Amino acid sequence: MEPQQDAKSLEMAGSQLVFDEGYNRDDRDLARLGKKPVLKRNFGFMSILGFSCTVLITWEGMLIGGPAGVIWGYIIVWIGTISTFAVLSELASMAPTAGGQYQYGTTQKGAPYASLLTCVESWVAMLASTSSGRFLSFITGWVTFAGWQAVTASAAYLIGTLLQSVIILLDSSYTPEPWQTLLFFWAILAFAVFINTVASKTLAHFEGLILVLHIFGFFGILIPLVYLSPHGDASVFTTFVNGGGWPDRGLSFVVGLPASVFSLIGIAHPSTITGAMLMIVGADSAVHMSEEIRNATRVVPRAIMISIVLNGALGFAMMVAYLFCLGDLDAVLESQLTLGYPFLYVFQTGVGSTPGAAVMGLIIVILGVCSTVGVLASSSRMLWSFARDRGVPLWRHFVKVRDSAYLLIVEEHRILELMLISASFNGEHLSLFTRLRLLP
Secondary structure: OOOOOOOEEEEEOOEEEEEOOOOOHHHHHHHHOOOOOOOOOOEOHHHHHHHHHHHHOHHHHHHHHOHHHOHHHHHHHHHHHHHHHHHHHHHHHHOOOOOHHHOOEOOOOOOOOOOHHHOEOOHHHHHOOOOOHHHHHHHHHHHHHHHHHHHHHHHHHHHHHHHHHHHHHHOOOOOOOHHHHHHHHHHHHHHHHHHHOOOHHHHHHHHHHHHHHHHHHHHHHHHHHHHHOOOOOHHHHOOOOOOOOOOOHHHHHHHHHHHHHHHHHOOOOOOOOOOOOOOOOHHHHHHOOHHHEOOHHHHHHHHHHHHHHHHHHHHHHHHHHHHHOOOOHHHHHHOHHHHOOHHHHHHHHHHOOHHHHHHHHHHHHHHHHHHHHHHHHHHHHHHHHHHHOOOOOOHHHHOOOOOOOOOOOOHHHHHHHHHHHHHHHHOHHHOOOHHHHHOO
16 A cells, blocks of 8 residues: 555554554554554664664674684574574564564554554564464563563673773772672663663764774774784684583584674673673664664665674674784683683783773773663663563553653663662672682
C-alpha cells in the first residue's frame, strides 16, 4: 500500500492505524508490525555505523582479552561472526523494531499494543515452529531484557577498573579500593545517562564523532606500538602454546577460541587469558535503535555488516601488532597481578615510557566510556520496547516518552543497574583488585 498526500489509513490485524500527511516508509514498516511510530528518527547511516562500531569495540577488546585468541582462531571466528550477522541483518531488514529478536505484532482488535502471549511474528517466531514460536519469543524477550541490564552495569564496571589500572601504572603506591571502583562506575554511568537524556538531541552526532575517535584512536595506539616496540618474528603465525595443561595443542586451540569470540562481540574480562565476561553484540545494539533510524530497513543491515567487517579488520591488525610486540609472555601474564590489565604492561615496555603508555590506556578508557553511552541507549530502548508490549512489571512507568528526549530512561531503569552492581560488589570474587590487597 503506497502512501498518498492526504491522510492515509492502514488496516492491520483488526486494528486501524491512521497516519498524517508525512506518513513514510518507516512508519509503514512499523504499522505492518502493529506498532505506532513514537520515537524521532534522528540517526542516519554514518551515525548508526558509529554507534554499532563503538559498541562492538573490537580492537579495544582484543587488547583487553590478551593474546589467547591466536591469529587463526580469530580468522575462523570472524568468518563465523560475519555469517551470524548476515542472518541478523536479513531479519532486521524484515522487522526493524526496537524489540529486535522478540518483537511482536498486534493480534487484539483495537488494542494499541500486543500482549506477549497473544502475539505473532517475531524473529524467533519466524524461525521456530508454530506451536513453540510464541513461547520461545516470550523467553527470548526476557533473556534479552535481562542480558542488556547486566551488560550496562558490566560495561561501566570494567571501564572503571581499567581507569584504576592506569592510575596504578602512573603511581605504583596507589591501592585500589572497591568503593573507588564504585564511584568510577557511577561517574561513567552518570555521563552515559546525561548524553541519553539531557543531551539526547545530540546523541546521533555524538556517535558519529565517536566513530572518528574510534578510527583515530586505533592508529594512535597501533603506530607507537609498532614503531617503538621490539618486534618478534613470524613464528607468531605458526606457534601454538598449550599454557592451560590440556592434553594436546589442538584442544588448547579450541578452548582458546572464546577469546576471539569475545573480542569480536565485545570486551572480555581480563582476569583469565580466555576472558570471562561478554559485553554486548554490536549488531544487536543497532537493531534496538531501529525506530530512530531513517530508512531503517536498509540502513540497519548495512550498518551491521559494515561494522563487523570494519571492526574485524581493525581487530585483526591490532591483534597481529600486539602479538609481534608482546615480548616475554611470562612477564606479561605476571603483570596482571599488579596492573590488572596486562596490555598496559605491553604498552609500557613497548614504547619505553610510562606516561606514553598511560595516554594509550586512556584512549581505550575514553572509547570505553563512549561505548557505555551506546550500550545504555540500546538497553533503554530494549526496556521501553518490552514495556510497550507489557512484558515487564510496572510497564506503564517504563513506556513513557518525553518530548524533549528520544526516549525517557526512567529512574527505575537506573535502580535495576544499581541493584546489579551492588550484587557484584557484594561478591569479592568479581573485583579485579581484591587480590591486590593480599599482596605483600
